Amino acid sequence: MTGTADVGANIASVRARVAEAARRAGRSPEEITIVAASKQVPTARIRQAMAHGLTCFGENYVQEAVAKMNELGYAIPPPDGTQPAVAAGGPPAWHLIGSLQRNKVRHVVGRFALIHSVDSLELGREVGRRASALGIVVPVLIEVNLGAEESKSGVSPEEAIPLAEQLAGVPGVSVQGLMGMPPYCPDPERSRPYFATLKSIFDGLDNQFRRFLSMGMTMDFEQAIEEGANIVRVGTGIFGPRQK
Numbered sequence: 001m002t003g004t005a006d007v008g009a010n011i012a013s014v015r016a017r018v019a020e021a022a023r024r025a026g027r028s029p030e031e032i033t034i035v036a037a038s039k040q041v042p043t044a045r046i047r048q049a050m051a052h053g054l055t056c057f058g059e060n061y062v063q064e065a066v067a068k069m070n071e072l073g074y075a076i077p078p079p080d081g082t083q084p085a086v087a088a089g090g091p092p093a094w095h096l097i098g099s100l101q102r103n104k105v106r107h108v109v110g111r112f113a114l115i116h117s118v119d120s121l122e123l124g125r126e127v128g129r130r131a132s133a134l135g136i137v138v139p140v141l142i143e144v145n146l147g148a149e150e151s152k153s154g155v156s157p158e159e160a161i162p163l164a165e166q167l168a169g170v171p172g173v174s175v176q177g178l179m180g181m182p183p184y185c186p187d188p189e190r191s192r193p194y195f196a197t198l199k200s201i202f203d204g205l206d207n208q209f210r211r212f213l214s215m216g217m218t219m220d221f222e223q224a225i226e227e228g229a230n231i232v233r234v235g236t237g238i239f240g241p242r243q244k
């Protein structure tokens with residue numbers, strides 16, 4: 001399902017499908033956060049999504065994200081690593097869902113509500129260093145490369161828990177869960193075992209790290225929710241095809 005031109009109708013449909021998947025899994029739809037993946041989406045269209053009540057947007061490229069924040073504002077992340085309160089009509093919370101280079105960390109800390117893509121101790125340390133200098137704690141997820149794909153970033157499944165434990169000793173960062181993406185396949189049922197793997201790693205984390213499980217995109221968010229996701233990242237299903 002790729003979204004239509006009508007952002008409002010797309011959002012209504014994604015919300016209904018999220019709620020149905022949650023109910024099938026015996027969970028409450030309120031547990032699940034929809035992050036609208038807005039890379040390459042113009043701000044006019046993001047405003048439409050905001051007008052329909054979406055409050056979380058996920059960006060891949062730091063420069064593009066900062067330009068959008070300058071235009072649309074951003075909910076200031078609380079200093080203690082919790083999520084910002086977002087109100088209808090107020091500035092949205094931005095999530096960094098694309099991979100993060102170390103030289104971009106200074107543009108990210110203090111602006112993004114959640115970084116989904118920490119995949120090394122060095123990167124986590126740099127986030128912590130910048131955060132500590134501002135007197136804040138930045139919430140992060142560890143990105144796991146589920147299909148051992150060379151084209152994708154992320155730690156291997158075996159490295160996720162050790163990295164969380166190492167980062168627990170780094171001031172300024174707070175590991176709050178995992179993010180992962182199965183290898184691309186047009187059949188969403190093929191994503192399910194990868195989601196189940198990520199959920200089992202998540203369940204093996206110490207309680208303090210087990211808050212957000214970010215998995216599922218337009219094609220497979222229902223399978224992800226059934227397997228335990230509480231954040232889904234939906235782009236084309238909300239905005240329609242991306243501009244190149």
Ligand SMILES: *Cc1c(COP(=O)(O)O)cnc(C)c1O
Pocket residue numbers: 037039060097098217218219233234235236237
């Ligand atoms: C683009 C993107 C998404 C959304 O993809 P869609 O197929 O458009 O829903 C989700 N997660 C990440 C990391 C992305 O880069």
